[in-house]
Structures are given as structure tokens and as C-alpha cells.
Amino acid sequence: MAGAAQSMIRTVTLFASAGVMLVVLALPNHPGQMNYNGLVHWPIELSVLLFAMLALGRTRGVASGLALVLVSVTLLKLADLASFAAYNRAFNPVSDLFLVEAGVGLLSDSVGAASAYFVVASCVVATGFLYMLLRGGLKAWERVALPGPARVVALAAALATGGWAVADTGHHLGYWTFEKSPPGSARTTRVAVARIGDVRETVADLERFRQAAQVDPMRDIVGAFDRLEGRDILLIWIESYGRASIDNPEYAPTHLDTLRRAERQIAGAGLEMKSGWVTSPTAGGQSWLAHGALGSGLWTADNARYRAMIASGQKWLFHLAAEAGYRTAAVMPAITMAWPESAAMGFEHVFEAKDIPYAGEPFNWVTMPDQFTLAAYDALLPDDPRPDFIQVALISSHAPWTPVPEMLPWDEIGNGTEFNEMAARGPTPRDLWKDRAAVRDAYRRSVDYSLNAVFSHVARLGEDAPLVIVAGDHQAAGLIAGSDNRDVPVHMIAPPGVLSLIDGWGWTGGMIPARELEAQRMDGFRNAFIRAFSSVEQVAEVAP
Secondary structure, rough: OOHHHHHHHHHHHHHHHHHHHHOOOOOOOOHHHOOOHHHHHOOOOHHHHHHHHHHHOOOOHHHHHHHHHHHHHHHHHHHHHHHHHHHHHOOOOOOOOOHHHHHHHHHHHHHHHHHHHHHHHHHHHHHHHHHHHHHHHHHHOOOOOOOHHHHHHHHHHHHHHHHHHHHHHHHEEEHOOOOOOOOOOHHHHHHHHHHHHHHHHHHHHHHHHHHOOOOOOOOOOOOHHHHHHOOOOOEEEEOOOOHHHHOOOOHHHHHHHHHHHOOOOOHHHHOOEEEEEEEOOEEEEOOHHHHHHHOOOOOOOHHHHHHHHHHHHOOOOEEEEEEEOEEEEEEEEOOOOOOOHHHHHHOOEEEHHHHHOOOOOEOOEEEHHHHHHHHHHHHOOOOOOOEEEEEEEEEOOOOOOOOOOOOOOHHHHHOOOOHHHHHHHOOOOHOOOOHHHHHHHHHHHHHHHHHHHHHHHHHHHHHHEEEEEEOOOOOHHHHHHHOOEEEEEEEEEEEHHHHHHHHHHHOOOOOOOOEEEOOHHHHHHHHHHHHHHOOOOOOOOOOO
């Protein structure tokens, strides 16, 4: 009787451990596969693992090593799920590891440090528990006693199913092609092989990028921006402002109405406008990649490239402006920690959150509302006879999009405490993000607030306004934007006659870029901007 019970326990253990491995191997790495068709399939690797354990028997270290590999690939698939949801791309182990720390920081700001640490600790415990489950399950299969001939059969089956997994992986990754896809799926193997390839390609790409960064036809330009005749330049970044504001029917009615109203206000102030599209190197976050691409003229598509760009000594627009006699400054209300890389960007003055005299309460992660930043930035700079080139990076339309500020009359803006009542409103990020429709509505209202704040401020500048560039940094995440498109609107606003210098760009007059207008990559803006507003011709050819 006892023997029968033990046999039953061993059988249940074998099936249960196989079930755990099935779940791990069947886990998709893309949100679009989180459905019945994506989840219900036979992972070929499960057959390989089980036959291999039966064939090898009690071989030291095999179960532990395989369990570690399975846990590692599972974490990679979970990272892919998060990265596709947030940035519309797979996780890159070389360039994205630091995002884990950044994500913990954002979580802490959104739900509190204690809750964030609890989540992190829970993830660590869950990872360890999964490892123990997988290791124990694999050991259960290696303890199955088989006669010699049966082990030979198991080894042959492991090799056959292993070859099957290789065939499936190569077919789906494009190494070879069959008329029909092999039955079953080796999705986990595909993910692992693809990421190994990504790592190798990233390393090679970085070397190509470093070489390209050494060739800059604008490096030695003299007298940049002389066609502006000493006019100030103001670059304003609107967080998460992308093509969805124009194309997505959830957002377009609100944002197009705001843009049309802004167009009337700005025209009434005696200013002209042109709008176009540029393609951002990022989506869903990592605004610094967009700032880097536009400012440096290099395609900073990931953090590895961004760090290489910082180390390269590439001159940003702000370096060239400083050499042409401009005073340069960055107003960065999102910066709350050390920002040493700013020294490589050409800014004479950097104003972080602590340097901006906001005495009000934060809006969760958002340190201050955009209207206050726009009201305060001009007073941060001392009197100086030089023209200014100022970057202002706004953040009210940054996730978690709660609470959403409201516009106040400009003459009521004081030390920021006038926003405290708004900052105390709900819902909390935790409550808001339980309802995807509510999140999208909050995003719609946040971007609309930022648009109203920016263009109301620009209209107040009047006929003596600087050349104003208003750019979206990136689209929101795909689940918010409703698209994987990475185009963002860029608006240029100036007194009459200035914008005739970019007539050759083909941009649309007014505040709404034509939908059919071709988007240019964001890294091309730097050289095109220099060429448009500078009379000096470079020896080397520079693509517009």
C-alpha cells in the first residue's frame, strides 16, 4: 500500500513538474500573443528537456544548470513583455539593463517607496521560488529509473526533438526556410537565440556608431544661425506628444481643436507658424534619446548609442550656438538626481528641479506643472547682452497622468502653492491604472493641458518672440497611442519673415502638419536647422 502511494506521489510530481515547465516555455514574449492562440501550443523544448533528463539520469549539475537557463529566459521574456508594452520594442540586454533601476524609481514615485520595495522583494522571492520549482522538477525526471535500452531511446528522442527545435528556430528567425512551419513551437529557444544575436549586433553597431560620430561636417562651422540676426531661440519639448494626437480618434478631436485655437491665438499675436513631422528614435519613454538625436544629429536609438554619443564629443546645437555668441541653457524640471552627462551637451546653464523656485506640491512623479515652468524659466537667467538658446523640457504629460493640472490665469502664477489643490486630487496612479480607458482619457487631458500651456505662453511672447521650436519627444506607449508609429509633430513659430528660411522643408503652414507630409528622422533636424538659419556653407555635403 505504501509503495502504491509513493508511486502515485512520484507520478503526480512528474506531471506537476512537467506542467510548470510547460507554463514557463509557453509564456509569450509579446503582449499581442497573450491570447488563446498565443498561449495554447506545444513547446518543443519541453520534449527535449524531459527526454534529456530521462536519458542522462542523475548527472551532476544538469538540473541546476537547466533550471537557471529556464529562469533566465523567463525573465527575458517578461522583460520583453514590459518593453513591448512600454517602448514598442524588445528588451536589449546590452543597452536596457539600467531601465530596471529607472523603472523601480518610477514605481517608487508612483506608489510609494515601501510599496515599490515590496514589489521588488516579491519579484526576487518569486524568481528564487521558480528556480527551486524547476530544479526540483528536473531532478524528479532525472531520478526516473530506466533500463539501458530505454535510456538510449530517450537519448535518441532528445536528439530528434532537439533537431526539431533547431529547425523551428531557424525557420522563424530566417536562417533557412521551409515550405511550411514545423509543427509545434520553439518560442523560448527563438527568444534566447534572437537575444544572443541582438547582443552581438549591438556591440557591432556601437563600433559603427562610434566611427560615424567622428565624422561631423558641422563640427568646425563658424557663424551659425547668423540669418537669425541675434534672435533668441527657444526649444520646448512636450512629453509624450506624438502622432496619436492628430491621427487617433480618441485624442484627435480634443487636440486638433486645441491646435486650431492656438493657431488663431498665435496668428493674432502677429506670429507665423509651420508644422512638420519627425521620427523619434524612441516610443513610450526614454525622452533623453529624442533630446540626444535632435541636439547631436546622431541616431541615438538606444541607451548604448546614447552613452557612446555622450562620450564621442559630438557637438550639439547648443555647442554651435555658444560658439556663435549665444548663451545656452536647459530648464529641466524632471531632473531630480545628478545629471553629469549635461556637461557634454553644450549648456552654459542647467536648471534642474531644485533650481526652479516651485514651492507647491508635486503631481506624483511630475515635480511641477508645465504652466509654472513656462512662467518661471525666463527669470532664472541673469541679464546678459547675448541672445539666448534655451531648451525647456516639460513633464506634465508624463505618465502616470494623474492628477491633471488645469490652466490658471497667467497673472495668478506665484510661487506654485496656487497649484496645491490640483496636486491633491485623485485618482491615485494605482487606482487610475486599473482601468485602461481611464488611463487613455487621462493621457488625452494631460497632453491637452501641455498644449494649452505651451501655446498660450508662446502667444504671450508677441511680435518680439524668439524663434520657437515646439517638439514632441516621442509617442506614448503602444497601448496608449494605439500605434507603433514613432512620428511626432514639430511646430516652428516666429515673427514674420523668419520662417521663410525653411520654405524648402515643405512643412505645412499653421499648427497642424498635413497627415501625408513625409516624416524626417529626428537626427536630421540638427544639420537641416543649421543650414536653414546659417549663411556659412560647409565644405562637406550635409544631407538636409
